[in-house]
């Protein structure tokens with residue numbers, strides 16, 4: 001069997017959905033004009049917090065609307081792309097009835113990436129438990145999942 005590599009090319013479903021993801025986000029979490037104009041600066045700030053200024057990262061950053069917006073509009077699509085590619089290449093065998101526990105789930109990124117990259121699992125009976133210290137981000141993730149999956 002040929003080795004596919006850890007990050008195979010992205011599945012077509014993932015690409016298609018990511019192309020429309022900006023529109024989906026705009027429905028789930030519309031950005032007010034003042035937040036839109038501040039977005040680039042907030043993305044820069046969050047990027048620094050998550051890397052070089054990690055010791056200054058506010059524990060409740062996902063509860064701060066400007067940083068939450070930065071996460072949803074920049075980091076989430078990137079993470080979906082990367083996690084989606086990773087999941088597409090893994091030799092995954094998730095048994096029907098399994099429970100997935102996602103600690104620090106944020107906007108349910110893992111669940112969204114699984115949905116986008118492993119369509120054959122969509123009809124399986126799986127339970128997913130996403131935990132995060134941010135309540136709003138979990139609710140938004142749930143709305144994004146509902147919108148994406150039509151459930």
Ligand SMILES: C[S@@+](CC[C@H](N)C(=O)[O-])C[C@H]1O[C@@H](n2cnc3c(N)ncnc32)[C@H](O)[C@@H]1O
Nearest residue numbers: 062079103104105106107109110131132133134
């Ligand atoms: C970098 S984000 C990653 C989110 C998501 N897993 C993803 O891949 O996009 C880390 C998440 O972990 C959450 N988190 C950090 N420490 C936590 C804790 N002690 N208990 C619960 N959630 C936590 C944060 O609120 C944030 O949503």
